[in-house]
Amino acid sequence: MRFPAPVALTWIADLIKAELLGNSTSMATGINEIHRVEKGDLVFVDHPKYYDKCLKSAASFIIINTRAVEIPEGKALLVVDNPFEAYVTIVNHFRPFQPAGSAISETAVIGEGTYIAPNVTIGHHVQIGKDCIIQPNVSILDHCIIGNNVIIQSGTVIGSDAFYYNTKKDREVWYKKMPSCGRVVIEDFVEIGAGCTIDRGVSHDTLIGQGTKIDNMVHIGHDTIIGKNCLFAAQVGIAGATTIEDGVVLWGQVGVSKTLTIGKNAVVLAQSGVPSSLEGGKTYFGSPTEDASIKRRELVWIKRIPEIWERIKNLQ
Amino acid sequence: MRFPAPVALTWIADLIKAELLGNSTSMATGINEIHRVEKGDLVFVDHPKYYDKCLKSAASFIIINTRAVEIPEGKALLVVDNPFEAYVTIVNHFRPFQPAGSAISETAVIGEGTYIAPNVTIGHHVQIGKDCIIQPNVSILDHCIIGNNVIIQSGTVIGSDAFYYNTKKDREVWYKKMPSCGRVVIEDFVEIGAGCTIDRGVSHDTLIGQGTKIDNMVHIGHDTIIGKNCLFAAQVGIAGATTIEDGVVLWGQVGVSKTLTIGKNAVVLAQSGVPSSLEGGKTYFGSPTEDASIKRRELVWIKRIPEIWERIKNLQ
Amino acid sequence: MRFPAPVALTWIADLIKAELLGNSTSMATGINEIHRVEKGDLVFVDHPKYYDKCLKSAASFIIINTRAVEIPEGKALLVVDNPFEAYVTIVNHFRPFQPAGSAISETAVIGEGTYIAPNVTIGHHVQIGKDCIIQPNVSILDHCIIGNNVIIQSGTVIGSDAFYYNTKKDREVWYKKMPSCGRVVIEDFVEIGAGCTIDRGVSHDTLIGQGTKIDNMVHIGHDTIIGKNCLFAAQVGIAGATTIEDGVVLWGQVGVSKTLTIGKNAVVLAQSGVPSSLEGGKTYFGSPTEDASIKRRELVWIKRIPEIWERIKNLQ
Numbered sequence: 001m002r003f004p005a006p007v008a009l010t011w012i013a014d015l016i017k018a019e020l021l022g023n024s025t026s027m028a029t030g031i032n033e034i035h036r037v038e039k040g041d042l043v044f045v046d047h048p049k050y051y052d053k054c055l056k057s058a059a060s061f062i063i064i065n066t067r068a069v070e071i072p073e074g075k076a077l078l079v080v081d082n083p084f085e086a087y088v089t090i091v092n093h094f095r096p097f098q099p100a101g102s103a104i105s106e107t108a109v110i111g112e113g114t115y116i117a118p119n120v121t122i123g124h125h126v127q128i129g130k131d132c133i134i135q136p137n138v139s140i141l142d143h144c145i146i147g148n149n150v151i152i153q154s155g156t157v158i159g160s161d162a163f164y165y166n167t168k169k170d171r172e173v174w175y176k177k178m179p180s181c182g183r184v185v186i187e188d189f190v191e192i193g194a195g196c197t198i199d200r201g202v203s204h205d206t207l208i209g210q211g212t213k214i215d216n217m218v219h220i221g222h223d224t225i226i227g228k229n230c231l232f233a234a235q236v237g238i239a240g241a242t243t244i245e246d247g248v249v250l251w252g253q254v255g256v257s258k259t260l261t262i263g264k265n266a267v268v269l270a271q272s273g274v275p276s277s278l279e280g281g282k283t284y285f286g287s288p289t290e291d292a293s294i295k296r297r298e299l300v301w302i303k304r305i306p307e308i309w310e311r312i313k314n315l316q
Numbered sequence: 317m318r319f320p321a322p323v324a325l326t327w328i329a330d331l332i333k334a335e336l337l338g339n340s341t342s343m344a345t346g347i348n349e350i351h352r353v354e355k356g357d358l359v360f361v362d363h364p365k366y367y368d369k370c371l372k373s374a375a376s377f378i379i380i381n382t383r384a385v386e387i388p389e390g391k392a393l394l395v396v397d398n399p400f401e402a403y404v405t406i407v408n409h410f411r412p413f414q415p416a417g418s419a420i421s422e423t424a425v426i427g428e429g430t431y432i433a434p435n436v437t438i439g440h441h442v443q444i445g446k447d448c449i450i451q452p453n454v455s456i457l458d459h460c461i462i463g464n465n466v467i468i469q470s471g472t473v474i475g476s477d478a479f480y481y482n483t484k485k486d487r488e489v490w491y492k493k494m495p496s497c498g499r500v501v502i503e504d505f506v507e508i509g510a511g512c513t514i515d516r517g518v519s520h521d522t523l524i525g526q527g528t529k530i531d532n533m534v535h536i537g538h539d540t541i542i543g544k545n546c547l548f549a550a551q552v553g554i555a556g557a558t559t560i561e562d563g564v565v566l567w568g569q570v571g572v573s574k575t576l577t578i579g580k581n582a583v584v585l586a587q588s589g590v591p592s593s594l595e596g597g598k599t600y601f602g603s604p605t606e607d608a609s610i611k612r613r614e615l616v617w618i619k620r621i622p623e624i625w626e627r628i629k630n631l632q
Numbered sequence: 633m634r635f636p637a638p639v640a641l642t643w644i645a646d647l648i649k650a651e652l653l654g655n656s657t658s659m660a661t662g663i664n665e666i667h668r669v670e671k672g673d674l675v676f677v678d679h680p681k682y683y684d685k686c687l688k689s690a691a692s693f694i695i696i697n698t699r700a701v702e703i704p705e706g707k708a709l710l711v712v713d714n715p716f717e718a719y720v721t722i723v724n725h726f727r728p729f730q731p732a733g734s735a736i737s738e739t740a741v742i743g744e745g746t747y748i749a750p751n752v753t754i755g756h757h758v759q760i761g762k763d764c765i766i767q768p769n770v771s772i773l774d775h776c777i778i779g780n781n782v783i784i785q786s787g788t789v790i791g792s793d794a795f796y797y798n799t800k801k802d803r804e805v806w807y808k809k810m811p812s813c814g815r816v817v818i819e820d821f822v823e824i825g826a827g828c829t830i831d832r833g834v835s836h837d838t839l840i841g842q843g844t845k846i847d848n849m850v851h852i853g854h855d856t857i858i859g860k861n862c863l864f865a866a867q868v869g870i871a872g873a874t875t876i877e878d879g880v881v882l883w884g885q886v887g888v889s890k891t892l893t894i895g896k897n898a899v900v901l902a903q904s905g906v907p908s909s910l911e912g913g914k915t916y917f918g919s920p921t922e923d924a925s926i927k928r929r930e931l932v933w934i935k936r937i938p939e940i941w942e943r944i945k946n947l948q
Contacts, residue, residue, distance in 0.1 A: 103750035118419035121768035136437035136455040139768040139786035154455035154473040157786040160826035163847040173821045173843040174861040189489045194476035194513040197826040197848040211489040215479040216513040216535050219866045229490040234535045235553045237867045253571045255885045271589040271603045273903040287903045301937040305617040434735035452753035452771040470771035470789040505805045510792035510829040527805040531795040532829040545806040550851045551869045569887045587905040587919045621933040
């Protein structure tokens with residue numbers, strides 16, 4: 001999340017009651033979860049296993065629960081007992097929960113020629129471009145941005161919260177919600193089918209690139225970046241913080257795991273499961289996915305096992 | 317789509333600025349996409365690869381981008397530069413986009429004893445029979461037809477647009493929406509679970525036969541024909557223009573590809589993927605599906621590979 | 633379903649015009665379908681194949697279509713021609729269909745600090761605790777119970793009817809709906825994503841235990857019991873009357889069959905299909921599921937088939 005304007009690090013330290021070490025005169029320009037950090041960002045880390053990753057990330061300011069690390073050149077530490085709670089405090093300050101008074105928020109901006117059907121809910125600070133069609137029972141939640149000539153079909157949800165938790169198994173409630181302060185950004189000429197759910201970024205944006213078409217009941221996780229002119233058939237599910245490059249085709253019921261990349265113009269056949277990154281320009285099949293021609297040959301080989309068994313018996 | 321009344325071919329030719337060749341005195345009774353054409357229909361074709369298929373189809377009048385084909389006996393050609401745009405022009409003329417003024421359209425007809433819950437949206441020209449139950453947050457879109465004693469549970473969408481595009485990869489936006497002018501027709505005693513999406517036909521009707529029961533989060537594609545007394549468990553997905561005959565059972569998360577036929581009383585076990593037509597009266601499993609008993613035996617054979625390996629080592 | 637107060641068996645017998653045999657002075661405390669019966673319950677059975685199971689179940693009073701069985705000590709029979717119709721009559725008497733006059737029923741009880749977004753529907757006799765967030769276009773149907781600090785995201789349906797039918801293939805409509813008289817009970821600190829569907833119990837309760845977190849588009853069937861601190865990723869589907877113990881993790885698109893048990897802290901990897909009970913504390917993969925390490929080794933063995941083929945050729 002970008003802050004509305006750069007914020008003095010000392011002010012942040014006061015807000016979360018942190019001890020400030022290192023370059024304390026800086027201004028923070030935003031806050032992000034580790035998978036999508038940028039220069040000027042605050043980030044948090046509460047486990048020694050991830051200290052190094054966070055300190056070496058693009059983030060400039062690290063909310064951390066130790067003093068015993070070397071501060072990288074030009075960066076600063078904000079030392080607190082509970083970095084997760086500090087992160088939540090900052091996010092809630094800049095993105096406070098705003099109950100809705102009406103189905104279409106008075107702070108939403110809706111472009112000319114855009115049709116909003118009955119029983120649609122549009123949250124605070126939403127922007128919708130020109131000549132869009134928003135069908136009945138759609139929910140577009142706070143801060144989401146929608147371009148021009150976008151179609152969103154009935155029952156679809158844009159901007160649901162990330163499925164993202166702080167986990168500690170030594171307390172009664174194991175999973176604590178990390179508030180989602182990112183947005184969903186949908187570019188021009190995108191079409192989204194009925195009954196889809198597009199999660200907002202937990203800290204960054206979930207992005208759907210220009211001209212991409214999405215069929216019914218597709219789920220897209222938080223902070224996922226989808227390229228231009230992609231085609232996703234019904235019931236596809238894409239986990240969080242994944243990157244799908246331009247022109248990718250995912251057929252029905254494909255599942256894609258988190259934080260991976262599918263390269264340009266790749267095609268993934270129906271019901272496949274993608275556990276790790278795929279090179280562009282090829283066709284894949286299977287769960288876990290393989291090159292489709294290799295997978296097909298494998299299915300033929302499996303059919304030969306009884307014959308193999310016969311041959312061995314004859315040899316014996 | 318049937319036209320409200322037969323339309324002079326010359327009038328159509330004027331509308332789309334086409335050159336009319338062949339039997340120009342005829343009347344067109346409807347317009348359809350190639351997979352569901354009937355006599356009296358207009359159809360369009362814009363790629364030489366499909367010229368022959370369209371000319372030989374049941375359609376009587378072919379919107380085409382060439383003069384260099386033989387006109388079949390009694391048929392007519394409407395020659396234009398861009399047959400897809402011509403198709404869109406005709407469809408938009410007969411099915412213009414009608415924004416909704418209220419959640420329940422004043423042109424909807426709702427039978428006696430039918431209960432419509434709060435937050436339901438019912439579009440223009442929808443017909444709903446007697447003694448139906450329509451639960452909260454359901455969307456029933458324009459022109460859909462629902463029989464008697466039908467139950468539709470919460471959040472379900474009836475009549476979302478087809479996932480159907482005209483594709484050209486040499487332009488900025490690769491996929492252009494083909495407007496859906498078909499309907500969804502649901503017969504008596506059908507029950508549809510919560511969170512389902514039933515697409516309207518792109519040009520014909522999507523049909524759900526009498527007494528068929530559908531669990532939650534089932535997706536049914538455009539122009540698909542479902543028989544009587546079928547049973548579809550949760551999260552089943554069926555692609556477009558497919559035919560499912562009477563009494564078919566699909567268990568949870570089954571995926572069915574497009575334009576195929578599943579025969580009467582076939583059973584497809586959970587999570588299977590159906591890539592091509594299946595004979596009726598049998599049980600299937602796997603992705604891609606096979607006869608369930610063959611598939612089960614295959615799983616046993618796979619478990620024997622380590623033993624095969626041992627035996628070969630001994631032979632060597 | 634518990635009755636509001638114990639009901640004389642003779643009164644029930646009158647209601648369904650049954651002949652009462654055995655301990656006719658008893659009071660019935662509830663009615664349940666066979667998979668979740670308790671002492672004091674009425675149950676019904678209409679097929680000789682299941683007579684014995686019902687007579688020996690925990691249920692005290694059996695609605696049955698025969699006189700020719702031995703009545704277990706202390707129990708009673710209610711003999712009718714059509715036990716299914718008798719069951720429906722009793723359920724409809726105690727849980728009559730109540731149309732909703734407004735989106736938020738005046739009989740719903742909503743706790744302090746709970747936020748209800750626009751376009752939410754809340755049915756009769758629903759109870760929602762304190763400090764909950766109910767996002768737009770959610771449907772919470774009659775009699776459901778929701779604890780404190782619960783979050784339900786947009787478009788989700790709580791309390792849809794069970795997918796549960798009485799089947800007879802010798803009539804025109806094969807499947808007749810068994811009315812759902814159970815509830816959905818959601819404990820404190822549960823979070824449910826967008827576009828989920830949680831079915832009510834057909835006769836008992838569907839329960840989601842404290843602190844369990846559920847991602848988008850998850851389906852949970854009727855009478856299913858989910859433990860505490862479980863984690864279900866997007867597009868998981870769980871069939872009816874299943875038991876998921878505490879701390880179970882189901883990754884994306886997992887399917888779980890009905891009436892089975894998944895033991896404490898089990899992990900099921902993405903896209904797996906669970907056909908039967910799984911022991912706790914282990915990780916599973918595949919459709920059908922196996923221990924994940926065995927399944928992974930199997931995938932490696934399959935890749936060796938061509939080499940096996942080569943070796944046999946050399947031996948020959």
